[in-house]
Amino acid sequence: MTTDTLNAGHSGYPALLLQYSPRPIRTDAQYKRSLSQIDALMRRQKLNRAEDDLLELLAALVTQYESKTFPAPHVTPAEMVMHFIDVRGITKAELARATGIPRQTITNILSGSRGISKTNRAKLAEYFQVSADLFLPGE
Numbered sequence: 689m690t691t692d693t694l695n696a697g698h699s700g701y702p703a704l705l706l707q708y709s710p711r712p713i714r715t716d717a718q719y720k721r722s723l724s725q726i727d728a729l730m731r732r733q734k735l736n737r738a739e740d741d742l743l744e745l746l747a748a749l750v751t752q753y754e755s756k757t758f759p760a761p762h763v764t765p766a767e768m769v770m771h772f773i774d775v776r777g778i779t780k781a782e783l784a785r786a787t788g789i790p791r792q793t794i795t796n797i798l799s800g801s802r803g804i805s806k807t808n809r810a811k812l813a814e815y816f817q818v819s820a821d822l823f824l825p826g827e
Contacts, residue, residue, distance in 0.1 A: 701738040713753035787811040
């Protein structure tokens with residue numbers, strides 16, 4: 689029985705499941721195949737509901753595999769701020785002027801003697817154009 693024969697009686701999401709056959713990712717080859725499938729879906733002009741659901745499923749499988757295979761190192765909020773300062777090539781004083789956060793507060797954040805308040809997280813996120821969640825303390 690061919691895939692076309694199987695698909696003849698199915699439409700929408702069930703047909704896509706038959707075509708893509710998503711499975712838990714356990715190998716590099718399966719990972720690359722899933723990334724290729726995601727890429728193909730993302731290149732489409734517009735996704736229908738079934739394609740959008742399939743894309744979400746494939747992304748979840750890839751995320752699960754990546755979190756096990758390529759675990760992210762723990763980075764403190766202070767290390768994240770320092771990274772962005774280095775990438776931008778700015779000084780603490782320039783960051784203070786641009787965000788309105790006092791320079792001493794930035795110094796205390798970077799030394800680890802002070803956490804980042806919700807207000808300052810928002811200011812840093814806006815300035816660096818990233819999610820404020822990057823400046824939340826990890827578990």
